[in-house]
Amino acid sequence: MTAELDPIIHPTHRLRICAMLVAGSTLELSVIKKHLDLSPSALSKQVAALVDAGYVKQERLGSDTRRVWLSMTRQGRKAYQGHIAALREIVNATTVPSPDNYRG
Amino acid sequence: MENNTHVPDPAEAREALASIDTAQRAVRDTPWPTWIYPANAFLLGAMTLTFALGDDGFPFLLAAGAVLMAVNVLAGYRMGTPYTLPTSRVFLALVGASTACLFAAFVVSELTAQAWPIVVLAVAAAAFYLAGGVAHRRSTGTPR
Numbered sequence: 001m002t003a004e005l006d007p008i009i010h011p012t013h014r015l016r017i018c019a020m021l022v023a024g025s026t027l028e029l030s031v032i033k034k035h036l037d038l039s040p041s042a043l044s045k046q047v048a049a050l051v052d053a054g055y056v057k058q059e060r061l062g063s064d065t066r067r068v069w070l071s072m073t074r075q076g077r078k079a080y081q082g083h084i085a086a087l088r089e090i091v092n093a094t095t096v097p098s099p100d101n102y103r104g
Numbered sequence: 105m106e107n108n109t110h111v112p113d114p115a116e117a118r119e120a121l122a123s124i125d126t127a128q129r130a131v132r133d134t135p136w137p138t139w140i141y142p143a144n145a146f147l148l149g150a151m152t153l154t155f156a157l158g159d160d161g162f163p164f165l166l167a168a169g170a171v172l173m174a175v176n177v178l179a180g181y182r183m184g185t186p187y188t189l190p191t192s193r194v195f196l197a198l199v200g201a202s203t204a205c206l207f208a209a210f211v212v213s214e215l216t217a218q219a220w221p222i223v224v225l226a227v228a229a230a231a232f233y234l235a236g237g238v239a240h241r242r243s244t245g246t247p248r
Binding site for chain 1: 110111112113114117118120121123124127128130131132134181183184185186187188
């Protein structure tokens with residue numbers, strides 16, 4: 001896995017959508033909507049960007065076609081993990097001076 | 105498609121990582137319906153009890169196991185989160201203890217023909233699960 005910021009996942013709402021999908025494997029769209037402060041159209045736009053990139057699979061299961069289910073694809077999971085690793089590298093690169101540095 | 109990625113500074117990156125954690129916890133801690141706790145406790149107890157029946161109990165063990173899985177997957181689909189693992193460590197530990205009672209009943213049934221240790225383990229399996237249910241409900245709150 002390469003630590004690399006992904007331009008598709010980078011926007012805050014998409015990052016949070018991916019994070020939820022990684023935690024939940026398969027989630028109904030309404031669950032994601034409940035936890036994001038987004039209008040239905042804005043949410044659809046963010047999800048569409050992830051679907052178009054091939055990072056998220058969108059499907060309707062069973063007889064209830066009103067319910068939309070989302071899950072991460074293998075490609076999406078890989079990109080997400082790379083993005084998280086890149087964020088961690090940025091955070092870890094911040095050198096916090098330890099108390100030992102001040103000792104003579 | 106976006107081509108230029110704004111590289112976040114450490115504070116922004118830290119904030120993004122924190123927001124991920126919050127989002128994941130929110131999904132994993134989706135409240136479960138109240139009925140699922142006694143239902144699961146009963147089914148786990150029933151699965152444990154089947155070891156008291158000897159070899160005749162195997163079909164009942166399979167049936168109870170299948171019902172347990174079906175109930176949880178269907179409830180998960182109804183909630184919109186079929187495969188999420190709760191964050192409550194107390195709940196997970198008590199589910200582990202409940203499952204350990206189930207396996208212990210298997211071992212006991214191989215060692216002795218007496219039924220009472222299996223009954224005790226079945227009660228313990230159900231009790232551990234119910235205690236875990238209380239911990240889980242406290243960590244998630246009630247469903248809306």
